[in-house]
Amino acid sequence: MSSEATGKPTLTVTSGLSRNAIIIKLEGELDVNALPIFQEHIQRIWELPPKPFLILDLGEVSFCDSMGMNELVHLMQRCEAQGTRLLLGGVQGVMARVLSITGLRHAFEVFARFDDAMRLAVTHA
Template sequence: MNHLRITTRPDGPRVVLVADGELDAASSDLLRAAFEEVVQAGQHTVVDVSALTFCDSSSLRLLLSLRDRCAAGGGRLVLAGARGVLARLLHITGLNRAFVLAESVEAAAC
């Protein structure tokens, strides 16, 4: 049973993906599928991670992959609302410097 819910919405010229729950090896395909379904090449994307309660290393790899796919098409991926476990993981691994981070979706300038 997956403990992750992904919702998507257009937000002007960008798309917002909201991840709510636990992002791990068992649930990361939900985020990947939502990304592939709604994000067009070159589109700016915000992943709202403020409601994540867990994130593992395989999910960090997925987020890096999604960031790279956005960049390859001329777009940009912003992580919005990273706090708690995810903020700690990003800091410990140094990946806080690899991502564009924003306090909130509203503050995410793409």
């Protein structure tokens, strides 16, 4: 059952660090009910020393509504303001469709595989 039906968020957010990237993995539904979880996690990320790259692994995102997309746009703008490149990895299925439908596919640096986003970050160390 979706978080919209239950009113409970169904999103898991985890993160890690590499030499020059902060990596955030999202699993589940990125929707209005999950935004507080995502925003709280992102707020902690902004408290860390900046890295050249912020990589979002979206390979396990099963749903994304307009509020979720709005949050990704806000994240992109914040990254640009501080000189961090935002890379979206694992963009397939649901996320590929949402980015295409909204016309935001070319606004982000998008990679079908998370490993390809990581490779870019590593080679630009």
